[in-house]
Amino acid sequence: MLEDLVVGMVGSGGDGVVSAGESLLAAVASQGFHALMTKSFGSQIRGGESSCRVRISGRKVLNPGGVLDVAVALNWEDFRRFGAELPLGPDTVVIHEAKAGPPPADLAPPGHGPRQVLAVPLGELAKSAAGTDRAKTTVVLGILSGWFGIPPEALDRALQKKFAQKGEGLLEANRKALAAGIAHARAHPLDAPRVLAPPPSSTPKLLCDGNEMCASAAIFAGCEFFGGYPITPSTEVMQILSRELPKYGGVVLQAEDEISGVGAAVGASFAGKKSMTATSGPGMSLKTEVLGLASIAELPLVLVDVQRGGPSTGLPTKPEQADLFQAAFSAHGDVLRPVLAPTGVEDTFRLTVEAFNLAERYQTPVVLLSDQEIAQRKETLEPIDVSRFEVLHRLVPTPEQLAEGYQRFAETPSGVSPLSHPGMPGGNYLAAGIEHDVRGAPTASGAVHASMNAKRFRKLGALQERADLFEREGPRDAPLGLVSWGSSAGVAREAFALARARGLPVQLLVPHLLYPVAEPVYREFFASARRGLVLELSHQGQLYRVLRMFVDVPPGVTSFARSGAQPFHADEVVERLQQQAEGLVR
């Protein structure tokens, strides 16, 4: 029985590999499997290379998986473009379109060649069964069904959904293609047949991607205004909100540029509404000045940065975790701006709500640092009980405070001052990017500037105590530590479990709050974890470096980092941990 199946499919744009992956995902989710699908493309608008990776398991799927169990190549040229994103190993079964010819000799490193390579006339099978070779990816689904025991009726339902709007003819053609694939698999069994172990529960799972979850959570958290500009890979947040937010009385403005998108959101926040913008690295660069305005004017704002490879245009369609410096530090002047990071689709809900709560509670911009993998991957979920989540609102002045000489930036012990908005009688004040006194009057006084800076930092001091924004696993006295954030944390969780199974004395720390650095949490962690790794997908290892600014990171804790678009695999992380563990006894 197979506990875990990882399938990678590559074709040219228009071949429908992503669409087939979605059908597969929907089918297994309906059977109660856990599953996760990532997509990866070239940056061409149409055509170009296109791929998906689907991981299916009876257990919770923590990441897209490493080496493929099954690789499907519709042509070799496109397949090779994905390189380390779709690695082959000695257990991999490769199916390729027969017409594409045998795989290139350098497909895998010597000795790591796939277990079995099967040339399948996918196009011909599709044409003879369905009358069109466009159904060839459906033939692939049939083959997978036949080999691994994925119930054909579940795939059939997924096809019905997919083709419901496209006419009976197309559905019938694809059903025939599916049957042809199943028949082909029966006629050509694998050298080492394996069947996917059924899930413990057959209750269907929900499916969602990170951008949709982020948009949904924003609605839940009370977002009333979104201003933004299209940018890959965050655009779906704006698209979904454009469709959904007006149904709740909210407004979405597609602005003329990134600056006006965040500007309008800050304006709406000034006017009293919960506001949001979403972007990726290049847009974040452009929005920086207005973020500083929101900080000094103490206006709540949520900014979602769906990271992609950078700098500049970089790798627009691939994940990287290299915007942390920008999220935390891109500002002139002394600015403290909270940065939160989800690690997957499910916790994108919680952290988006948290981003709104922090923004409203502390009257500050908050950055939610997602990434291309999380944003555009689809994963199975158990239903989320939203009643567990508290929604906070900004502190507004009481009628008494408004009646007796309201001070917008009044000094308070917490640093948070009641915030009025236009339309509120007696709350009139001047919000400004220029330094101001407690009433909002512009000033050039160094003394006032110092006390206002102190107030703006003081109000975020409470974040130091938010241990609940960290995930901590394993024995608290374990001498080996693994720290990871964002999409890499899913790999870290699996590596942690594997390392524990090997008997390594390891504990795991996943920060959801990246900045400000909650020093007490790390101090406690590193007090026992004297050796270990900080795992992240960036050339510099940005979290590792940020931690070293604020915390005494033990010299035995090192950065395990590499540039984007080359996701980590759990096995290699375990190997590194093993090496670190050997250092413990030396």
Next chain:
Amino acid sequence: MNAFLAPNDYKSPLKPIWCPGCGDYGVVQALYRALSAIGRPPHEIAFISGIGCSSRIPGYTTAYGFNTVHGRALPIAQGVKLANPDLLVVVAGGDGDGFSIGGGHVPHAIRRNVDLTYLVMDNQVYGLTKGQLSPTSPRGLKTVTSPMGSLEQPINPLLTVLAYGAGFVAQATPADMPGMTALIEEALRYPGFSFVNIQSPCVTFGEEEQQLRAHKTRMKSLASLGHDPTNQLAALDLARAYGTELYTGVFYRNPDPPPTYEALVRQRQAELQRGEPRSRARVLDGLSSRGG
């Protein structure tokens, strides 16, 4: 109905940073009078500006003010108006703020037709940074950044804004206070994007022919020329004289104002919300149907 509000009810206790004799003093006085004539209480007014001498103006009123960053007053003001369409939203800034660093936002504010009144205090020079070339500086102007004279053709704010399709376009000068007050009031009442280019002299760095004394002799009211402000083509023709003639009055007023952006947004929200109100707590319900 609100109790009568006098011009002084819109005046804040803050003392302006402007140089003595600055045209902006006249602008803020005219604005107090226009706001008083309209009678909206200050807390229902949001006054947004960018950066520059003139952008300090919100602080001199009792309205809710937002003195933002350079060039971004229009997008921020649109966010304010869309968030709360019941507010009276006024935007102000200088020629540099509006037509240089923020120039990219002007066409979009206009084409969306958000109901804002945009007052540009155009003095053809950068005053706050002490006398550099501005986008409306005349060709040949010698400044500290164009010591041998500007090589650039100035932008024509009137022609630009008319060409972008603004529904209300006027020009005023503090040399004619009653005229400027009336124009600001009319702009504030116009249901849609309205623009008033105010030739507001910089006494410190401005040219002699840009001062109020010169305005008094140069200015010509469009009404006295027999201009019909509903004639867009005639308005475009007259606007070409920016920089040579000082016309005051309404260049163009759309006789049949199209619906504002925020009105259309409200309409669409109402259509989508028909039936029982949506519960935000049920936002994830739709996910259940997506499995298989």
